[in-house]
Amino acid sequence: MFEQADLKVHGKGMMALVRLSTRGHPRLGLVVSKKNVKRAVDRNRFKRLVRESVRLRQDHLPSVDIVVLARRGVQDIDNETLHRQLHGMWKRLQRDAQAMIAVPTPKRDT
RNA sequence: GGAGUUGGCCAGACAGUCGCCGCUAAUACCCCUUAAAAGGUGUUGGGGGAGGAAAGUCCGGGCUCCAUAGGGCAGAGUGCCAGGUAACGCCUGGGCGGCGUGAGCCGACGGAAAGUGCAGCAGAGAGUAGACCGCCUAAGCCCCUGAAAUAAACCGCUGGGGCCGGUAAGGGUGAAAGGGUGCGGUAAGAGCGCACCGCGCGCCUGGUAACAGUGCGUGGCAUGGUAAACCCCACUCGGAGCAAGACCAAAUAGGGAUCCAAUGGCGUGGCCCGCGCUGGAUCCGGGUAGGUUGCUUGAGCGCUGUGGUAACGCAGCGCCUAGAGGAAUGGCUGUCCACGACAGAACCCGGCUUAUCGGCCGACUCCCCCC
Secondary structure (H helix, E strand, O other): OOOOOOEEEEEOOEEEEEEEOOOOOOEEEEEOOOOOOOOHHHHHHHHHHHHHHHHHHOOOOOOEEEEEEEOOOHHHOOHHHHHHHHHHHHHHHHHHHHHHHHOOOOOOOO
């Protein structure tokens, strides 16, 4: 997954790795390390918000596996901007995924 | 009214809506069966869902396995006394010392006359004390002076100087200089003597005890500091941890090689004994690591009564209050206000410590004003 991501979507304080799947619905994984987010309260809050965001948008997302990685500093972002970030990321993900499905052989340069 | 001390409690609220994790009831289907129960999946309804610190992991216990945790050594911890407790390094009460006008607060608070060690600088001297300045020159010796007496002299009164010394009152050094104040005493001084204070020891009295005393007697009087230095004394402590452990399914099969060997090897990791099990170790080749349980009814919480100064105990009645498993307890919208801190359960309890916006209640102290 980490080495064979089809797509990478970046947002403020986080990054999402995406792979296409044939499951028929999106699937979410979360990586929030203690190193990057020190307090348990902040780790839990981040995971809840990401889950909620995916839940609210699950019908619009393509059939993909998503892994969201938290980066240092997410604990300082408030809920509202975090939601906006995630919303923007999913929109980009949708667009890119559809483009990739249209092209049968996705090229993996760089 | 102001300032403060102390004990306890709360931890945004409400509504709507969309979700998550257990529980429970009904129901549908699956599985199974003679039939049911149990089990699984879904739908609908009901109900529950982080903390006072859930944290740090610093102590103590339960639970589980190793022996039923046994003996010795080593090691670690605790350290005024009594009580509480399952236990504690915790709590309560008391003692002693310190701080505060006070309510109160703080204290690793046994032993330094068993032993060993350590102490920079300054200073004469730092633990069998010590003469740098100062004070003294009585006794002993030397020199000068030379009263009185004598015929004269010797000796030598007096005074002065020196040597040998005396002295811990004063100065100075230091964190600390070997009880304090006063009087006597003396050449000057000194517990040298005495009085008072202090201290040590013995007894008596009070107190369970620590300890206390205008108590009685006795000793001139230190036993300097450091034991979060070794140490001594008293008391306590076996080890590992829920990834403990248990169960189910499968499997650990079977095989080959080398080495060691029944005063052995493993369990048992500080070591020895003891105890239990038994051939063991390494390599080659092959195989597995899924689920269930432990998992929340407990030294539990609330109320009342009762014993106790209190911590807490006892009795009765009532209540059931998260249980996940990469990990639920949330998102959004609206209204209100004192505009919300620190922060997220992971086997469970009792403490300690640390973090913390603010609010409420009780008790008490000091100061000012009024009656």
